[in-house]
Amino acid sequence: MLIIAERINGMFTDVKQAIADKDKKVIQDLAKRQTDTGAAYLDVNVGTAAADQEGTMQWLVESIQETCSTPLCLDSQKPDVIIAGLKVLNAENGGILNSTPLNKKNDDEILDKFIEMATQAGPKVGIIALTMDKNGVPQDTDNRVAIAAEIVSKAMEKGFDTQRLFIDPIVLPVKVPNAQVQPTNILNAMDQIKYLCDPAPHMTVGLSNLSQGTNERSLINRIFLAMAMSHGLDSAIADTLDEDLMNVVATSEMLMNKQIYSDSFLKVYAS
């Protein structure tokens, strides 16, 4: 299970403040703590406050890379911001471009652009593609799978290794009216997405979105994570600093026989 750590995101107040103050230490400390707690990648999102998004992305990437070699996940809907990050990214360590829909109303070729950017960045750079298109986020299972199929076939058509592709079936806040059917729809979609190619494309979710606005954020996140892992989820953008959540990852992997059991299995997972 590959956890992409979510905390270096301008939506969080401490990161937002650090960006405003150009305070590297806050960012570097988050990078280290998330790496120590089991992050395979560090998500990097400038948020919405920074005026110069491209410059901020570069500053974040450079600040992190000064002290930490954990690969980064450049997170922006805007290709220009990703391109700015790629200019300073150490792509030797690997990386992920996060994220693109299949297409957009004002940009029919956004997925092509992401594939192109990842291809140019080097063989260790992947992309996260959302099961979303110009009509928005599908609410049902079938449309999620149909969009995922189009994404996979586009990757194949472009000669992009599907092992570098992460499909994100889009988790929505469960508290929103009528959204309680969505977790089941997503799990059903995952059951089908994994058969779209062989080996299956990776699947990821922005986990914390699920519990937005609820009083039991960690509990909701970790229970759904365990459910989704049993449906083939092999990656998630999540909070590695949530120890209970990381223990669920370790335990699920052990129960699915992906890690050999030992009495200290929780302790060794993150190390």
Place this chain on the structure above:
Amino acid sequence: MPVPEIAESFAGSVNLVTLGATKDEGGTRSSTVTVGGAKNVVFGGSAEDAGRAPVVAMDVLDSKPKDWPDALVEPYKDVIDSPADWAKKCVEEFGAEMICIKFEAIHPDKGDKDADHAVKVTGDVLKAVGVPLVLWGCGNDEKDNQVMPKVSGAAKGEKCLIGAVTEDNYKSLTAIALADGHFLITQAPLDINIAKQVNILASDMGFPLERIVTFQSTGALGYGIEYAYSIQERQRLAALAGDKMMAMPSICDVGYEAWRAKEAKLEDAPGWGGAGDRGPMWETATATCLLQAGVDIIRMRHPRAVATVRNFIDQVWKSNS
């Protein structure tokens, strides 16, 4: 129809371990042995993926064995009273790349000899041969804790492989092996979960994972070899999948286990062929089987079995490299 390419590739690999310290490294060994490094299952990939060829460590007991069958005593009959001469014969006549001193006679039920005896044997063998040594206790926790730290000290700086530590008895030997610069054998009773746990426990004491060799316990042909095989295989697959707590090379004890089998040693069995051939064949079959599961170091006893197994290793690991 073309033959499909089915070779799998893996992210992880088995640790490389180099045993024995030469003069340059502060020891007195004239040769070293490097094992491990496999990036695939045995026969599973290219020649580069196969890693280093496995090696045979020939057993030398710390005093004259009491229960060995005639067929096994025969090749050593002129040296069996002297561990140093015995080791020398293994190296010079039978080409042993490593010697394993088994401190059998320190066991309370098998002679109860003291640490001075064990230290002397260690010193004598170190002087007699230049190959790296394996130093193996008697299996009685209390006695091993008394004697093996002194054996470790007697071979300080020689980068020996010393053991075996278990889940219930690991602290004293792990600490002393760390201090004396040795490599450590972690033992589990054919139980992959305990195997991982012992490695974690040793690691928690600050012992580097790169200096551990695992011993999963061994079953001979007809006596549980399938359990040993599948555990060795599972360890290799875990190493290849990137499990750092399972990425060590492994050792197994074929000599002792194969010669315990009645098929190997029973004299009065007219339908089974001569006892002189049966034992070496039993030992050979057990060893070649476990080599295919991914064992890196094999403890063996009969020189004919050793020669046959080495030939097998040469053909499988070395002929295509």
